[in-house]
Amino acid sequence: MFQAAVQRFSVSAAAESVCRTIFLVGFRRYCKKTSTKLRVSEALSGAELGSDVKVQGWVRSVRPQKDNIFLHVNDGSSLQSLQIVAGAKLHDPLLTFGSAVEVTGVLKKSPHQKQPVELEAEQIRVVGECNPIDFPFKIKERHSLEYIRKLPHLRCRTNAFSSLLRIRSEATAAIHSYFKDNGFVQIHTPIITSNDCEGAGELFRVEPSGPDYVDDEDFFSVPAFLTVSGQLHLEVISGAFSKVYTFGPSFRAENSQSRRHLAEFFMVEAEISFTESLEDLTRVMEDMFRSATEHVLAHCVEDVDLFHRHVTPGHRDTVEAMLNKSFPVITYTEAIEILHRHSEKFTFPTDWGCDLKTEHEKYLVKHCGNVPVFVTDYPYDLKPFYARDNQDHPKHTAAAVDLLVPGVGELCGGSLREERLNLLMARLKQ
Numbered sequence: 001m002f003q004a005a006v007q008r009f010s011v012s013a014a015a016e017s018v019c020r021t022i023f024l025v026g027f028r029r030y031c032k033k034t035s036t037k038l039r040v041s042e043a044l045s046g047a048e049l050g051s052d053v054k055v056q057g058w059v060r061s062v063r064p065q066k067d068n069i070f071l072h073v074n075d076g077s078s079l080q081s082l083q084i085v086a087g088a089k090l091h092d093p094l095l096t097f098g099s100a101v102e103v104t105g106v107l108k109k110s111p112h113q114k115q116p117v118e119l120e121a122e123q124i125r126v127v128g129e130c131n132p133i134d135f136p137f138k139i140k141e142r143h144s145l146e147y148i149r150k151l152p153h154l155r156c157r158t159n160a161f162s163s164l165l166r167i168r169s170e171a172t173a174a175i176h177s178y179f180k181d182n183g184f185v186q187i188h189t190p191i192i193t194s195n196d197c198e199g200a201g202e203l204f205r206v207e208p209s210g211p212d213y214v215d216d217e218d219f220f221s222v223p224a225f226l227t228v229s230g231q232l233h234l235e236v237i238s239g240a241f242s243k244v245y246t247f248g249p250s251f252r253a254e255n256s257q258s259r260r261h262l263a264e265f266f267m268v269e270a271e272i273s274f275t276e277s278l279e280d281l282t283r284v285m286e287d288m289f290r291s292a293t294e295h296v297l298a299h300c301v302e303d304v305d306l307f308h309r310h311v312t313p314g315h316r317d318t319v320e321a322m323l324n325k326s327f328p329v330i331t332y333t334e335a336i337e338i339l340h341r342h343s344e345k346f347t348f349p350t351d352w353g354c355d356l357k358t359e360h361e362k363y364l365v366k367h368c369g370n371v372p373v374f375v376t377d378y379p380y381d382l383k384p385f386y387a388r389d390n391q392d393h394p395k396h397t398a399a400a401v402d403l404l405v406p407g408v409g410e411l412c413g414g415s416l417r418e419e420r421l422n423l424l425m426a427r428l429k430q
Contacts, residue, residue: 058101241273327403331377400415
């Protein structure tokens with residue numbers, strides 16, 4: 001009896017010792033300092049300076065030396081890459097240009113003026129290999145945009161396209177922020193629809209495919225298309241909400257190979273109830289333009305500077321002038337008179353009633369001081385059926401407006417909506 005009790009006590013003591021050991025090991029692991037995961041942009045800003053950090057990204061350059069190896073790593077959060085300094089013992093044959101890596105180390109202030117910080121690596125792990133011989137981008141070559149466009153799955157790794165995507169992301173956020181701050185409600189309008197909003201017939205038809213599909217039957221019982229605009233849906237919603245907008249994809253089957261005639265693009269559209277004049281629309285257009293532009297310039301300094309240096313040199317002054325001056329307003333009739341006074345001939349006619357072409361729009365912008373300009377009161381026959389009839393004679397116009405900007409021409413347009421039912425029905429029949 002006594003011997004059994006002693007044996008049970010011995011087993012209990014051994015179990016307690018094992019539990020104590022397990023607890024101490026787990027406690028040490030818990031207390032062990034973990035590395036803070038940072039994006040490259042956060043590391044470059046000096047966040048967690050002097051701390052153990054972890055950075056993940058793709059290698060932009062590798063420079064091995066006798067005692068050290070220098071890497072530049074980028075994760076898409078910044079135009080500038082983060083320099084990694086590591087001992088020669090961390091050099092891995094798989095550590096090549098284009099490879100994906102995870103680097104852990106101490107973030108320190110850099111002794112070089114061209115870079116604010118650098119990461120002194122303690123561990124480098126190659127997450128994804130890259131054969132630099134087969135990789136279509138070469139480390140010391142400048143590739144043309146024509147060449148890059150042939151590699152759509154890799155072009156986001158280049159400076160030009162990564163900067164463009166960051167700018168687009170910030171512009172999108174700025175547009176949503178403007179509408180939210182000004183009391184607009186976002187509406188998600190249908191992408192598949194049965195209406196042709198613009199009435200031009202430039203539609204992509206949507207049809208199902210598969211063995212169960214019968215060719216002579218419409219899936220929705222009526223012909224369906226990819227949307228060219230969410231505007232008609234917004235006009236319905238604006239009967240209950242005074243300020244609404246949508247921001248989504250639009251599709252146009254315009255068989256024209258130019259940047260002004262895209263088959264797919266994102267479009268911002270808004271509707272405001274209780275409007276009484278075009279000034280209600282131009283105020284929103286101008287405010288949104290300024291707000292989004294200022295946001296991009298403030299949050300994408302390096303990316304915008306890249307384009308000002310390599311894509312559109314000298315455009316920075318134009319942008320600053322746009323933000324410092326008010327946007328002039330001229331009528332379509334005044335625009336035609338300005339074009340007629342131009343000494344050089346245009347490729348397209350400038351008679352009253354003609355649609356303004358890009359060459360006309362760019363000249364008008366230049367004539368008005370190379371700042372954005374509003375053109376109002378277009379010929380009635382040039383505008384959609386829902387544009388409000390000014391009922392003026394002999395030159396019949398609609399209460400419509402376009403915003404023309406330097407280097408582009410028409411950026412956005414709008415109109416007062418026809419609220420007089422008899423006029424709307426007559427126009428719809430036409």
